[in-house]
Amino acid sequence: MAKELKELTKRSDNYSQWFNDLVVKAELAEQSAVRGCMVIKPYGYAIWEKMQQQLDKMFKETGAQNAYFPLLIPKSFLSREAEHVKGFAKECAVVTHYRLKASEDGNSVEVDPAARLEEELIIRPTSETIIWNTYKNWIHSWRDLPLMCNQWCNVMRWEMRTRPFLRTSEFLWQEGHTAHATREEAEEEAKKMLHVYADFAEQWMAVPVVRGVKSETERFAGALDTYTIEAMMQDGKALQSGTSHFLGQNFAKSFDVTYLNKENKPEYVWATSWGVSTRLIGALIMTHSDDNGLVLPPRLAPIQVVIIPITKGADQLQAITEKVIPIINELRALGISVKYDDADNKRPGFKFADYELKGVPVRLVIGGRDIENGTVEIMRRDTLEKETKPIDGIVEFVKKLLDEMQQNIFQKALKFRDEHIYACDNYDEFKERIKDGGFFLCHWDGTEETEAKIKEDTQATIRCVPFNAEQTPGVDMVSGKPAKYRVIIARSY
Numbered sequence: 413m414a415k416e417l418k419e420l421t422k423r424s425d426n427y428s429q430w431f432n433d434l435v436v437k438a439e440l441a442e443q444s445a446v447r448g449c450m451v452i453k454p455y456g457y458a459i460w461e462k463m464q465q466q467l468d469k470m471f472k473e474t475g476a477q478n479a480y481f482p483l484l485i486p487k488s489f490l491s492r493e494a495e496h497v498k499g500f501a502k503e504c505a506v507v508t509h510y511r512l513k514a515s516e517d518g519n520s521v522e523v524d525p526a527a528r529l530e531e532e533l534i535i536r537p538t539s540e541t542i543i544w545n546t547y548k549n550w551i552h553s554w555r556d557l558p559l560m561c562n563q564w565c566n567v568m569r570w571e572m573r574t575r576p577f578l579r580t581s582e583f584l585w586q587e588g589h590t591a592h593a594t595r596e597e598a599e600e601e602a603k604k605m606l607h608v609y610a611d612f613a614e615q616w617m618a619v620p621v622v623r624g625v626k627s628e629t630e631r632f633a634g635a636l637d638t639y640t641i642e643a644m645m646q647d648g649k650a651l652q653s654g655t656s657h658f659l660g661q662n663f664a665k666s667f668d669v670t671y672l673n674k675e676n677k678p679e680y681v682w683a684t685s686w687g688v689s690t691r692l693i694g695a696l697i698m699t700h701s702d703d704n705g706l707v708l709p710p711r712l713a714p715i716q717v718v719i720i721p722i723t724k725g726a727d728q729l730q731a732i733t734e735k736v737i738p739i740i741n742e743l744r745a746l747g748i749s750v751k752y753d754d755a756d757n758k759r760p761g762f763k764f765a766d767y768e769l770k771g772v773p774v775r776l777v778i779g780g781r782d783i784e785n786g787t788v789e790i791m792r793r794d795t796l797e798k799e800t801k802p803i804d805g806i807v808e809f810v811k812k813l814l815d816e817m818q819q820n821i822f823q824k825a826l827k828f829r830d831e832h833i834y835a836c837d838n839y840d841e842f843k844e845r846i847k848d849g850g851f852f853l854c855h856w857d858g859t860e861e862t863e864a865k866i867k868e869d870t871q872a873t874i875r876c877v878p879f880n881a882e883q884t885p886g887v888d889m890v891s892g893k894p895a896k897y898r899v900i901i902a903r904s905y
Contacts, residue, residue, distance in 0.1 A: 422703050427647045431698060435576045438706050438770050440693065448574040448581035452690070455770065458714035459693055460584065464564065466616055466711075467586065467688070470608050476560040476588055481542050483565075484533040489541035492666040499633020500537045503569040505581075507533040535568040540634065540659070540685055543589045544667040551681060553672045554593055558601070562588040577694035578651075578905050585689035591681040593671065595660070598682035599637075602658040605686040606639040609654035617692065618709040618822035619643050619699045620829050621653060622851070622900060624876025629863055632685075636660040642875045642900065644829045645698040648849015650875050650902040653695050656686035694905070699825050706771025707794055709821050710814040717743060717750045717810060718772045722760050722779035729754060732778050735803065739776075742807040748814065768793065773817055774810055778803075794821050835898070839889040842901075846870050851902050853878075855886035855895035862890045866901060875900045 420437065421429040435441050440456030452460065468478070484507060490497045511527035514520075536542065543561070551559060564586045571581045588605060592598040606623060613619045621641035631638035635657040643653045664670070664680040673679050700707040710716050719736055723729040736752060743750045751772075753763055760777075767775055777789040788806055791798045794817050801809055832850040836842045842852060856862060856874065867873055876899065883897040 420703060420705065423646065430703075431694075432576070434697060434701060434705060440697075441576045443576075446581075448571055450576045450580050452584075455714060456693065459696070459708070459712055460690055462712045462714065463612075463616070463692055464586075467608075467612055468562075468564075470612060471562050471586075471588065474560070474604065474608065475558070476562045476590070478563065479561045480563050480565065481539050481546065483536055485536055485539070485542045487532045487534055489545060490534060492541065493634050493662055495662070496540065496634035500569070503537055503571070505535040505568050505570055507535065536565075537567055537569045538685075538687075539563070539565075539567075539587055540589065540663055541667075544663040544669055544683070547589075547591055547681075548667050548669045551591060551669055551671050554674055557591060557593045557671060557681065558597065559591040560588070560601075561590070562586055575694075575905075577690055577697070579691075583689050583691070585687050587685060587687040590684045591664070591669070592683070593673070593679075593681065595682050598660075598684050599658050602637070602639060602656045602684040602686065605684070606641065606654070606656040609656070609686075609688055610641045613641055613643065613653055613692075613695075614822065616709070616711045617696055617699075618711075618818060618825060619653070619695055620822065620826040622876065622878050623880065624878040624900065626655075626876055627856075627863060627874045627899070629860055630874060632657045634659060634662050635685075636662070640876050642851075642902075643695050643699060644832060644851060644902075645695070645905070646828070647698075648832055648851075648902070650851065650900075650904040651691070651695050651698070652875070652904065653692060654686075654688040657684060659683035659685060700821055701771065704796070705769035707821065708771035708773060710773045710818050713771065713773050714749065715751045715767075715770075715772045716748050716814060717774045717776060718763075718767045719750065719752045719776045719778065720760060720763050720767075721752075721754050722777060724780060728780050728783075731783055732780075735783060736778060739803070739807060743810065746807070746811055748811065768796075773814060776806070776810075792817055794824075833900075837886070837889050842889060843870055846872050846901075846903065849903065851875070851900050853881060853898045854901050855888050856897070856899045857888035857891050857893040857895045859891070859893075862888060862893075865890055870903070872901050872903045875902050875904065 420433045423430045439453050441450045441452045444451045509523045509527045511524045512521040513524040515522050566582055566584050568582050571579050574580050590601050610621050610623050613621045621643050623641055626638040626640055637658040639656045641654045642650045645651055661680040663683050669681050670678040721732040740750050773793050775791040782788055786803050787800050788803050789800050835853045863874055878900055886895050888895045
């Protein structure tokens with residue numbers, strides 16, 4: 413039974429299938445009856461909740477407050493900002509009627525043609541338009557600024573090719589929307605939120621990221637600048653893992669959002685928006701997991717420690733339970749989540765395989781001999797190493813081990829990422845090497861033509877102009893034209 417549970421496609425055989433297998437077998441999500449949408453199962457949602465809780469805390473520390481805005485957006489709102497509507501038009505789901513009626517034979521329902529809406533409503537692909545229409549009523553003077561709201565919600569973008577967590581028609585996310593008195597303040601806010609995302613990715617998800625700014629072609633529709641964090645998956649592809657946008661005054665002008673400055677003169681406000689989604693779970697899976705299943709960083713694992721008794725008879729189970737309960741209580745007092753799996757409907761071997769598959773960081777096993785000897789077997793999921801330790805002092809040992817594992821998982825991912833970043837100045841070499849994945853630091857002449865050719869020839873895109881790369885002028889490998897800086901080019905999800 414345990415063997416069957418762990419039958420995953422190997423990453424080396426088919427990385428894409430491995431990912432799909434793992435999402436299902438680790439009980440993170442499954443396909444729904446609605447095409448392109450997924451059901452996030454309790455275990456997958458528990459990971460999202462932990463992400464949500466930490467991010468929410470970090471947002472509030474910056475001064476943002478949570479609010480909620482409507483799911484449905486009047487079609488005319490999207491028409492007010494030309495670039496914005498152009499960017500999302502092909503992905504919008506449209507509500508046209510407000511009522512159904514019984515069919516003539518009474519066996520089904522149909523749309524009531526008499527119930528057509530005067531104005532169609534768009535299921536939000538993002539909320540800039542409805543929020544800025546609202547902000548118009550909230551902002552009057554410089555005293556009302558800055559205004560910083562965030563909402564946790566779902567959005568709909570009609571995707572044709574979908575994959576659980578990576579790209580689905582409906583997904584969960586947060587979207588922050590801020591209004592500021594000056595350009596400088598808004599730009600600073602957009603960059604600050606990007607660093608919040610990067611800190612979360614590295615410190616909590618144990619995912620190293622490259623911070624940078626998007627090219628004009630790749631930036632958010634309606635933004636003046638889009639800042640991004642790019643993570644490298646184990647197949648060398650990039651995953652855009654969070655974005656923050658400097659919107660300038662585009663939306664303020666479209667929705668006539670002005671404020672009276674200290675001289676009592678009207679000015680348009682400056683805006684940002686920023687968001688991350690359930691795509692982060694995809695990043696978590698593909699950065700750390702292995703052929704045995706999930707590898708979860710302890711800080712985000714729904715169950716950080718599982719304790720499994722191996723017993724012969726009820727008396728032995730009782731003796732083990734009495735020994736284990738103080739350990740559980742001490743661990744929980746330290747904020748460590750623990751599951752004591754004493755269920756008798758599954759064999760220990762099945763439980764071992766199941767918790768390994770689900771990426772539980774630490775497994776403690778206690779049998780009759782352990783009670784006699786005062787020991788416990790401990791296994792860490794990141795390396796699969798086992799050792800026997802005294803029960804006395806096990807709580808402190810586990811606490812230190814979880815911290816060590818968090819760092820180890822990050823360092824392993826960082827080493828992999830850094831070993832697969834290459835400087836490249838030859839286009840023929842690039843076209844050959846990009847097939848094997850990786851991030852390529854290449855000089856770019858800044859033109860859309862060059863960007864389009866790279867994409868056409870290799871399916872790779874400019875991910876960002878990195879902040880932390882040492883920039884020197886050079887020559888574009890494609891066009892031969894002068895280039896001011898290097899960009900990161902990679903294939904992506």
